[in-house]
């Protein structure tokens with residue numbers, strides 16, 4: 001039996017701050033990660049964006065997923081703002097984004113990826129070889145857990 005990978009038409013691009021892709025990814029972040037919590041992307045977050053590397057998944061010209069990386073030090077990257085639009089979930093778009101940024105981090109010389117996973121979404125990271133560390137904590141008004149993965 002042939003299993004169709006529904007993410008095959010999706011391409012991953014870097015989305016530099018100020019680009020059209022970045023603006024679309026920001027809108028997606030706002031819609032998926034902030035508005036349902038009654039929040040908005042803050043001015044502090046926008047300022048922090050200038051220190052991050054942004055990536056997006058594009059399907060037929062539309063941004064359908066996004067993720068950002070923030071260097072914490074010379075060896076560690078913080079994976080942030082992982083989101084996929086609802087109609088494209090469970091189609092491995094998130095997996096493609098994670099694999100892409102891990103390769104990006106490795107080739108840039110980073111050794112460790114850290115993420116704050118929303119409680120309920122941590123299973124996604126565990127499936128990708130991340131380990132949960134410590135107790136849950138609150139961020140953006142909801143519980144999160146820290147997950148980490150050594151980059152090869």
Ligand SMILES: CC(C)(COP(=O)(O)OP(=O)(O)OC[C@H]1O[C@@H](n2cnc3c(N)ncnc32)[C@H](O)[C@@H]1OP(=O)(O)O)[C@@H](O)C(=O)NCCC(=O)NCCS
Nearest residue numbers: 082083084089090091092093094095117118120121123124
């Ligand atoms: C979490 C999210 C990014 C996953 O993206 P996705 O494209 O739907 O995930 P994939 O299709 O690549 O899933 C890969 C695997 O992770 C699993 N998975 C996906 N979301 C999961 C979740 N919330 N909890 C547990 N496992 C999950 C899938 O079942 C799949 O497992 P399999 O390999 O056994 O088939 C997406 O559901 C999303 O945007 N959710 C809302 C925002 C959010 O919670 N972001 C994370 C913030 S930390």
